[in-house]
Amino acid sequence: MIEHLCVNSSPLKCFCVGVMPQKLPIALVHLRVLNVSGLCFAKEVELRSALLLVTSSPNLEKIIMEMCYTTEVVSQGAMNLLDLLDYSYVTLDRLRELEITNMSNIKPGMDL
Structure with missing residues (x-):
């Protein structure tokens, strides 16, 4: 029933145990x-x-x-992630506003 979710990147890492699916088992339809x-x-x-x-x-x-500013080297996995995965099934028909701050020109961010 959550409509507004605000998190930092640390909790997101909990999704990353083992093989990460492309979708959660239950869609967040109210978000x-x-x-x-x-x-x-x-x-x-x-x-991911x-x-x-x-x-x-x-x-x-x-x-x-x-986005956080970083001087880290982009990992090879991150560099080619969007090239390797097929997201053609994703439709964001209801998306009206996208706000990205502190974005750098690294390849994964630009691909997204």
Whole structure:
């Protein structure tokens, strides 16, 4: 029944035990606003976690992502993640607002 979810990237790592699915077992159909702070797309685990939340929330109207500034080297897994996975099934028909702050020009972030 959650409509507005605000988390930082640390809790997202809990999704990353073992093989991560492309969708959660139960869709977050009531979620309208997703606010995630402290994301670092140089790390594959954080990129996969953010994608998991987005792909499992078909009725999102607003996504807010606050990226963290990093000088880390982008992992090879993160670098090619969006090229390797097929997200053609994802439709964000209800999305009206996308806000990304502190975004850098690293490949995974630009691909997203």
